[in-house]
Amino acid sequence: MPIRVRLDERMKAKGMSLTELSEKVGLTLANLSILKTGKAKAVRFSTLEAICEVLECQPGDILVFDEK
Amino acid sequence: MKARSRSLAALKFIAGFCWWGGLVSCGGLVVLVVLEFSGVDTFVERSVQGYASSFDTSAFSVESKDGFVGELELEEPVIVRVKFGREYWDERPAEFPIFVFLTLGFMGIFLAPVWHFRKLLESVERGEAFAAANAKRLRTLGSWILVGVFWDLLMELIVSGIADSALRPQGFTLNGHLSLNGGLLVAGLCVFALSEVFRLGAKMREEQELTI
Numbered sequence: 001m002p003i004r005v006r007l008d009e010r011m012k013a014k015g016m017s018l019t020e021l022s023e024k025v026g027l028t029l030a031n032l033s034i035l036k037t038g039k040a041k042a043v044r045f046s047t048l049e050a051i052c053e054v055l056e057c058q059p060g061d062i063l064v065f066d067e068k
Numbered sequence: 069m070k071a072r073s074r075s076l077a078a079l080k081f082i083a084g085f086c087w088w089g090g091l092v093s094c095g096g097l098v099v100l101v102v103l104e105f106s107g108v109d110t111f112v113e114r115s116v117q118g119y120a121s122s123f124d125t126s127a128f129s130v131e132s133k134d135g136f137v138g139e140l141e142l143e144e145p146v147i148v149r150v151k152f153g154r155e156y157w158d159e160r161p162a163e164f165p166i167f168v169f170l171t172l173g174f175m176g177i178f179l180a181p182v183w184h185f186r187k188l189l190e191s192v193e194r195g196e197a198f199a200a201a202n203a204k205r206l207r208t209l210g211s212w213i214l215v216g217v218f219w220d221l222l223m224e225l226i227v228s229g230i231a232d233s234a235l236r237p238q239g240f241t242l243n244g245h246l247s248l249n250g251g252l253l254v255a256g257l258c259v260f261a262l263s264e265v266f267r268l269g270a271k272m273r274e275e276q277e278l279t280i
Contacts, residue, residue: 031280041278 004066007036010055025050076193083186090179097175101168114157114164118231119145119224119245127239145245150235163230170223177219181212198269206263213256217249 011021022032027047034040035047048059055062103110121144131137157164184205191202228245235242 027280034278035280039278040280041275043280047280 002066004064005035005038005040006062006064007032007051010057010061014055016055021051021054024054076189080186080189080193083182083189086182087179087186090175090182094172094175094179097168097171104164109154113151114167115149115151116231116234117147117149117227118235118242119228120148120237120240120242121145122241124239145243148231148240148242150231166226166230170226173219174216174223177212177216181209181216184209184212198266198273200267200270203263203267203270206259206266210256210259210263213252213259217252217256220249220252221246 007021011018016024018032018036019029022029025032025047027035027050035043043063048062051062052059100110100112104112123142123144123146125140125142128140129137130140188202188205188209191197191199196202224245224247228243232242232244
């Protein structure tokens with residue numbers, strides 16, 4: 001899929017674990033894992049907003065278009 | 069919500085009735101076949117069935133209770149069954165296996181879609197209607213219905229062919245008969261269309277589930 005989720009890098013930069021992020025964002029660990037592994041088909045604006053708020057970043061920092 | 073579950077229960081009951089009824093009939097048929105092959109005289113009446121037309125209706129008459137004479141017309145082709153004694157069939161040992169094959173085939177073609185229909189209803193009851201497996205089930209169901217349509221056609225062809233070659237009718241003619249069961253054909257195609265709807269539904273459900 002050309003859209004890649006770069007959640008790993010942002011989490012590492014903030015020193016946050018997946019469990020911690022799931023608690024702060026209000027998503028289940030399973031759903032966050034789907035998002036992190038790139039299995040998600042779509043992301044809601046509200047989810048993106050919550051993640052950006054917790055990780056203090058822009059949507060473009062998390063989602064990138066990968067042509068390869 | 070309650071009405072929907074009632075209709076589902078009714079559908080399950082009908083499907084279950086068809087399934088178990090069909091199985092019992094199949095079992096009964098197998099027992100009869102075994103008895104017939106072992107020479108036991110069963111109560112099954114063997115007959116040659118054919119499709120008749122051009123009836124000589126001059127021997128028939130009909131009149132109203134107050135004496136008005138009516139003209140008789142038959143809607144042709146008329147199904148005629150000619151019954152023969154045991155000796156007739158003993159001289160034609162090849163015809164009974166054909167009958168058994170056609171009837172068991174018909175039962176199988178009837179039972180296969182019923183089985184798929186039951187599985188479909190079970191998954192709907194579990195709340196998993198839009199699943200890829202159900203789309204496949206509906207495709208299989210549609211295929212079986214279409215096989216049934218053509219099996220029916222084959223049966224008509226064989227039955228009318230046997231009657232045509234084996235009997236010498238007086239006062240009417242026997243002829244080959246082929247008629248496509250239009251209703252069943254449309255039903256089969258509708259089930260195919262429904263399978264596409266289910267396939268799309270399953271895809272949408274998957275997307276919905278994977279929307280974070």
